[in-house]
Amino acid sequence: MIQLSAFSLFEKKSTFGSVYVILIVNRLQLLYFLFITPMFLVQPYMIWAIIAVGILSQLNLVLLSKWFTSNFAAMGYQGFVKLLGERTVRFFAFIGLFPILIKIVVTTLHYVGTISQFIFPSMKISWLIFFVFGISCFVASHGMENTIRFVVIAYLCVFWMILLFFYPFFTPPIAALHDLYPLIPTEWSLHSWYALLFLWSAFSGPEYLICLTPWLDNNQKMLKYLTIGNILTLLEYLIVFIASLFFFGSNYLSKTNYPVVNMVRFLQSPIFERIDIILISVDLFHFVFNIAILLLFFYGATRISLKRLEKQTTPIGLISIYVAIFVFMFILQKWFWRPGTSDINIWVTIEMWSGAFTYLLVPAFLMIAIRRKGRVQ
Secondary structure, three states, rough: OOOOOOOOOOOOOOEEOOOOHHHHHHHHHHHHHHHHHHHOOOOOOOHHHHHHHHHHHHHHHHHHHHHOOOHHHHHOHHHHHHHHHHHHHHHHEEEEEEEHHHHHHHHHHHHHHHHHOHHHOOHHHHHHHHHHHHHHHHHHOOOOHHHHHHHHHHHHHHHHHHHHHHHHOOOOOOHHHHOOOOOOOOOOHHHHHHHHHHHHHHHHHHHHHHHHHHEEEEOOOOHHHHHHHHHHHHHHHHHHHHHHHHHOOOHHHOOOHHHHHHHHHHOOOOOOOOHHHHHHOOHHHHHHHHHHHHHHHHHHHHHHHHHOOOOOHHHHHHHHHHHHHHHHHHHHHOOOOOOOOOHHHHHHHHHHHHHHHHHHHHHHHHHHHHHHHHOOO
């Protein structure tokens, strides 16, 4: 029986640095984008776009690192209050509920859709949602510190998947150099701008590290850790996109849903008949970590916006959040998320714009606020 007085989700007993920061940045950036990014980029010259957006992301992380090395970050939540004022913090916490909710829902439904299409096509998708979301809720219920530690398990379970793309897809007869032409664009369309926006959103996620400020070891090496995580993400996107060009070619790539999963289905093993089923199943650890930590962010932001931060967290409050999000997700999937229609693209676009805005505005806003506060003082 859980004692209400002992149920503390946000208790801080230790701080996390180096490896944890690197892995959290990398896992938050990838999400479901790794599955579908090639079909949005299509053209070979988007290789340069991945590199360019990765560099812009790094510049953004430089701004974000300024927050973690400031005196305000060392004070945790009170640092935000001192920097912005309590009412402003509560306002931004309330506004932040919406992009977090969209990210939770779209991430869950996309992964569940992958499971439904490739593993359990005859199973009701509502049961799959309940299974994936239920496991995420279970992990989140163990508190922020345990959820942060779970990132190590998530990474160890999935990091090796990227190695599968090297030998079979980067060597003949699949790999042909002409599939990487043209490397210089001959024209620039509206779709190209859309692809750039999609890439920027794909690199988003590190801005949510500000929610982990009390648990992170804030020191001068924070930029180094953020940089390594960003580089890992950049390399994974490059490897997967180039492998997709070799396998499909740019003409067919745009016509393929879940190109990465379809590539994996091509792989053969003398031991396992369907490697794609194993990879999708193991990838559950990655998605569970992301959804669980986003659930804690949502619950924490709710408590701040309702001015209940000083009160003890309770199982009833947490379960209420779980139920509300699950009901919203179920309604969205039932009536507004129909496979084979434009509904999915609409919600992906909403999540894309949301991620792009938060990643662009949060680090810049914090940097401006710190500079302005310094001049005032």
